[in-house]
Amino acid sequence: MTGDAPVVARGLHKSFGSLDVLKGVDLAVGRGEVVVVMGPSGSGKTTLIRCLNLLEEPDAGELRICGCTITCDPAARGRKRSRAIQQMRCRTAMVFQQFNLFPHMTALGNVIEGGPVCPQPPQGRGRRARRSAAGARRARREA
Numbered sequence: 612m613t614g615d616a617p618v619v620a621r622g623l624h625k626s627f628g629s630l631d632v633l634k635g636v637d638l639a640v641g642r643g644e645v646v647v648v649m650g651p652s653g654s655g656k657t658t659l660i661r662c663l664n665l666l667e668e669p670d671a672g673e674l675r676i677c678g679c680t681i682t683c684d685p686a687a688r689g690r691k692r693s694r695a696i697q698q699m700r701c702r703t704a705m706v707f708q709q710f711n712l713f714p715h716m717t718a719l720g721n722v723i724e725g726g727p728v729c730p731q732p733p734q735g736r737g738r739r740a741r742r743s744a745a746g747a748r749r750a751r752r753e754a
């Protein structure tokens with residue numbers, strides 16, 4: 612895949628029924644680079660972003676986010692794959708287009724609120740907090 616760019620997509624495909632939205636998208640975003648995706652309404656901008664953080668699973672293609680690589684195959688199953696998907700989600704954040712924005716914040720404030728790229732384990736002593744902290748440690752070890 613493309614050099615050491617932290618965000619790389621190769622040959623992404625996504626269809627909804629007979630509607631082919633992403634038809635082999637290649638993308639590489641370098642560290643610190645800001646990329647604007649432009650296009651008419653319905654051209655697939657949000658679908659692309661949702662595919663990058665696997666809110667939508669692409670039908671085909673390959674994704675690499677911060678060193679974690681996944682080959683897209685909706686039929687694939689298994690623990691290793693679920694863990695890779697979870698790691699990838701931990702390394703991405705998105706701001707939704709309309710709903711769930713904080714009205715008292717600016718656009719930039721909403722984007723920043725998305726959180727750090729590599730989350731810190733939560734503080735606390737509850738079972739859930741311990742489990743998430745262990746998960747975060749494991750993700751860092753495997754990174």
Ligand SMILES: Nc1ncnc2c1ncn2[C@@H]1O[C@H](COP(=O)(O)OP(=O)(O)OP(=O)(O)O)[C@@H](O)[C@H]1O
Nearest residue numbers: 627630632650651652653654655656657658659708
């Ligand atoms: N979950 C879904 N099920 C079926 N069709 C969908 C789904 N999500 C998106 N689409 C369709 O995929 C196409 C691309 O939608 P998408 O929301 O990615 O476009 P967009 O470029 O972000 O548009 P806009 O500029 O209006 O936000 C549209 O035709 C949309 O109706």
Ligand SMILES: [Mg+2]
Nearest residue numbers: 656657658708
């Ligand atoms: Mg959109």
